[in-house]
Structures are given as C-alpha cells and as structure tokens.
Amino acid sequence: MEKNKSVAFHTLGCKLNFSETSTLSRMLEADGFEKKSFDDVADVYVINTCSVTENADKECRQIVRRIQRKAPESMVVITGCYAQLKPKEIAEIPGVDLVLGAAEKFNITEHLKELTKGDSTKISSCEIADVTGFNVSYSLNDRTRTFLKVQDGCDYTCAFCTIPQARGKSRSNHIDNVLENIDSIAATGNVKEIVLTGINLGDFGKGPDGNKKTEESFLDLIKAIDQQDAIHRFRISSIEPNLLTDEIIYFVANSKNFMPHFHIPLQSGSNEILGNMRRRYKKELYQERVEHIKKVMPDCAIGVDVIVGFPGESEAHFQETHDFLHDLDVSYFHVFTYSERARTKALEIEPIVPMHVRHERNKVLRNLSYKKMQYFTESHREEVRKVLFEEQNKNGMMEGYTDNYIRVTAPYKEDWANNIVDWNLR
Ligand code: SF4
Secondary structure, three states: OOOOEEEEEEEEHHHHHHHHHHHHHHHHHHHOEEEEEEOOOOOOEEEEOOOOOOOOOHHHHHHHHHOOOOHHOOOEEEEEHHHHOHHHHOOOOOOOOOEOOOOOOHHHHHHHOOOOOOOOOOEEOOOOOHHHOOOOOOOOOOOOEEEOEEEEEEOOOOOOOHHHHHHOOOOOOOOOOOHHHHHHHHHOOOOEEEEEOOOOHHHHHOOOOOOOOOOHHHHHHHHHHOOOOOOOEEEEOOOOOHHHHHHHHHHHHHHOEEEEEEEEEEHHHHHHHHHHOOOOOOOHHHHHHHHHHHHHHOOEEEEEEEEOOOOOOOHHHHHHHHHHHHHOOEEEEEEEEOOOOOOOHHHHHHOOOOOOHHHHHHHHHHHHHHHHHHHHHHHOOEEEEEEEOOOEEEOEEEEEEEEEEEEEEEEEEEEHHHOOOEOOOO
C-alpha cells in the first residue's frame, strides 16, 4: 500500500482496547498513514471490537454499514476480541475486507500492504491457545492520563467470561520493559498519570509467552514503579481480590507514587453464586480485603464490579449481594447486567433470570452505588486534596479527580489544565 493513505479507528469495549487502538494508530502513522476522525472519509477504517459488549455482532454490522454508506471504496479491517472469537461470522459481513485475530492485530501494517479492495475477505487468525508474545500498548490520546498495558490474557475460568478465549493465556511484560515504557510516555510531554492496565493484573509475572511463573510479581512491579522518577501518579486499574495480598495493600498505603484507590471485582455477594461463577474467593475474603485497605488507608477509594442476573441468582441471592454491598465500606460500583455468551459454562446453569428482572436489579445497585459515592465524597468535605485537572474546556468548566478518585468540577482555568492542584473539597 502506498504512503499517505488515511486511517480512522473505532474502538469498542475496555481501556485495554483503547490503549491497543492508540498503539495501532501510532504504528500506522509511523508507516505514513494520516490519522482521521472516524466521522471523516478515510482510506482504511479499523474497528477494534469487544466480546464483552452486548450485541457485539449487531454493533459491528451497524458500524460497517455506516462506513459503506459513507465511503464504499474504503478498506474495512475488524480486529479485537470479537474478531478472535467469531472470525468467520465477521468475514461474512458485507464490506469487511480483513479480519485480524489476536495474534495478528499488531501486524496490521504488513497486512494492509497486501490488501486490495474487491478481493475476497481475508481472515488472519489462529487458535487462541497458540497466541503467544506480549505487545506493548499505551494510550496517548488524552494527554492527562495514559492507560499502560502491562499484562494481557487470563488463566482463570470464570463461568460468564469469554475473555480467555479472546485474549489467550496470561502473559505479561518484563518489569524493565515497563519502566522503559514509562520513560517513553514521560518523554512525550504532558502525561501526569498512568493507569496500569491488564486483564488479570494481579497475575502479572508469567512472562511474555505465559505458562510459567517468572521471578517477577505484581508486587515487584509496583515496587519498581515507585522508585522511578519520571511520572508520579499511578493507579491500578483492577485487581482480583484473591490476588490483592496484604503486602500489596501495605505497599500502596506507604508508596509515594500510587494513589489511594483500588478497583476490585466482587461480581456477587452470595457465596453460592460466586461458586457457580467459578470465582476464586468467598465474600468473607473480599470483606477482609476491604477492611484491611480501610484500616491502613482510611481515605482510599474502593470501586467494585458486580454482575446482576447471573443464572440461578434468586431474589434472596440478589438481596444478599445488595446487603453485603450496603454494609461494605466501598465508594462506588460498576454494575453489569449478565448476558449470555456462547461457549461459557454459565449457559449450563439454571434457572435463567428474566431480562426485565436483571435490569431492575441493575437499577437497584446503581442507585446504591450513587449513594455510596455521595457518602464517600461527603466524608471528605473540607479536605484539601491533590486534583489532576483534565485539559478539556467543557462549556467553561473543567473536570478532574482527586488522588482518591473523587470527581471535581471547576470553572475552566488554563493554568490548571493538565496540572495537579491543591483543591479544597468544599
Ligand atoms: S478473572 Fe475471570 S472475569 Fe476476569 S478475565 Fe479472567 S476469566 Fe474473565
């Protein structure tokens, strides 16, 4: 393919996907592509898909149709988790030229060179078990905060989850490389905060090809990061409760670079449902983790992932989850409505919870989350905390987050944009 072609990206799903899109974009720009907005006409459109999104298939079709209406001569490339899970189905969508699975995603530059519009759809994908290697990714779109991938894939077998089938076994970068990535990010200029990102972050240390326990652990990683001097604000995107050790909690509590903020998936407050989900802990362990964090870091924000409507979740199970969360000293939840996924163990569990009940339960927990966040914010009133303000001017206002993840809105001030400001939480 000639130089100076243009490319536009559309990303579905999680922060990891966004960090990978950002990296793919930089790779193509380095190869001479001009980056365009997805609403513009471009020579190549890349859709980075997600398998967690409900209606991934429908969404993908709609986006391809939009492209076809706007730019029928343009090349359409589909990659990401959904492309790995269902390559043939995607290849059948009219207008798709190339489907890239997990192993080929980062070879996009080479694939585009061999692609001609009008050829039959090419699928480049392999069995997920054969996917090895670790591709470094970080987002640089929003200069304030960067999502840096340090781990990928997952060796767990949670009954509702397709991520291991889409992303493969647990693999991670080496600590030295992560430190180099941080230096590169710092060298780009203005990034003030890095969020360490992965699929199962606490499982860090299995090496770029997975399968083996290396000498490095997640604790070693955060210790090394705490000693570098290039960037001074870090968050851990999410960590499984069974992998969040006392040592990690204690280290974060005393670190200079890690913010007092954890995000810990719970998924259910019922041990029976946790068992059916094949999660690796009971609610008592979760509660103990939260209590330990709060003991050593009373100001720490704690976010919770929870799924409602998992098969077999009775009204009593849901109430148990609600009451558990109600009494837990956490700050906010991300509530997910369970939806069926092909080739998952959850499909074998009965009874199925009707969709309207799932939505009602979602609403109940979102209301509780709102109250939790209000309470958490209220309990920090009149404190002066370090807020990192974002750059955008939104109708004369700007937003930022405190170290402990309280959202702050203030009248826009250029001096504060992308800067850390001592802020009184009045
Ligand atoms: S820990 Fe469970 S939910 Fe998370 S990616 Fe692995 S299998 Fe999926």
